[in-house]
Amino acid sequence: YRYEGLRFTDFENVLTELRDQLDSEFGPYHKRPSALLYKAWVEEAGGKVRGPREGQTSEDFNDVSAYSKGRIGGRGSDDIWPLHLLDLKDDNHMSVTFKLLHDLPHVIQYYLDQFVFPLTMEHHHEKISASGQDLGGEMLFSKRVGFSGTPSDLLPEELGQCQYDEGVDGQILHFLTNEAIVSSRLMESQWSVKKLLDDILKADPPYHALLDCGALITGMSNYEVAKYLLTNGLTTEFDGVAFLDSQDRKMMLMRHGMNVVRLNQSGIPSHRRFSFYDQIHTTGMDIHQCID
Known part of the structure; x- marks a missing residue:
């Protein structure tokens, strides 16, 4: 605001x-x-x-x-x-x-x-809550067969010390900084949301997904972004644009007829769709992507 x-x-x-x-x-x-x-x-x-x-x-x-x-x-x-x-x-x-x-x-x-x-920001003065410490410790279950979470030393005491998989963090950094995989460029000073989307539309070879990690796409709903992409030059290699609606549902805007359907009902394979992830949904969304 x-x-x-x-x-x-x-x-x-x-x-x-x-x-x-x-x-x-x-x-x-x-x-x-x-x-x-x-x-x-x-x-x-x-x-x-x-x-x-x-x-x-x-x-x-x-x-x-x-x-x-x-x-x-x-x-x-x-x-x-x-x-x-x-x-x-x-x-x-x-x-x-x-x-x-x-x-x-x-x-x-x-x-x-x-x-x-x-x-x-509705809240109650008293809440019932639990954390990974409670689930992984002996408070609720006497036996645990596994414990999933971000690797750290903040494990329940009963599970002992975290055993890190050596080299994983290094591999992540290696791939994220590998110029054969990742590239970057600066936008012009007078950039706008639509100019940014237009640049993505002009990419050759085309991108298959847009992850708005920095919340640059503002003033447009996810549906409006999907519609803009389809009506302003998104390559015909894509039959639709996948996005998350206001209820966090995975939806698909179909090129044919411009109808919105559930992603799992669209019938469009992963290599024929473009995916848009707004800033809120850049993590935790299980939308399969084609292998590049």
């Missing part, structure tokens, strides 16, 4: 929530807490909220027709409408307000606190 600001739909949610709070509060509109918060945002962003002048009543301030004719407030036409008169369905009102506030840190924090964090 600090790089790109709020999306327009997110901004609509913020203003809708703020308006709902405003309607539940008491007192003159321009003195209610939600209106004052909105006013503080606008002023922090360098704008001004139209408001009553000395001697004007709150009833005058609530008259939208008088407001439109310029009899209220006495400020310039570039000033922002107050919260209670902001028409959330008016494209002009929303576009001006969105342009001013969508990347303001205070608004972003409000959106995170009101919408994102309550949804994604």
Whole structure:
């Protein structure tokens, strides 16, 4: 959000929530807490909220027709409408307000606190939990036939010391730094998501998979990435693009008909499909790839 600001739909949610709070509060509109918060945002962003002048009543301030004719407030036409008169369905009102506030840190924090964090950070004060130590030790099972996990010395005491397979780490580093296998290049300074995808589309011989380890592909859903690849020059050697949907399901966008089906129902062999792994799904996804 600090790089790109709020999306327009997110901004609509913020203003809708703020308006709902405003309607539940008491007192003159321009003195209610939600209106004052909105006013503080606008002023922090360098704008001004139209408001009553000395001697004007709150009833005058609530008259939208008088407001439109310029009899209220006495400020310039570039000033922002107050919260209670902001028409959330008016494209002009929303576009001006969105342009001013969508990347303001205070608004972003409000959106995170009101919408994102309550949804994604639910927790209980007491939890039942277990770890690999419990599973591998004698606490649950008196006999264990195996213990799988990342090699380390943090093994349950009952299993003894980890016996490393000598040379494995060295082989991994060797292959990852072997120029006959791995290559790298710098993107131009004015790169964009679509330019990056276009470069991948132009590769010859073609790539079979895109792993977005650095979360460079932003502003597009996994489906939209798959559709962009198929409609913008992905070689006909591929009959579809495999991706993970919002429910972590392995899906396939078929070239023929542009239909989305489950990966295991697509019937496309591994050498005839392109795979896209977004940053969240770059590990732990068992999607078979063809042998290069």
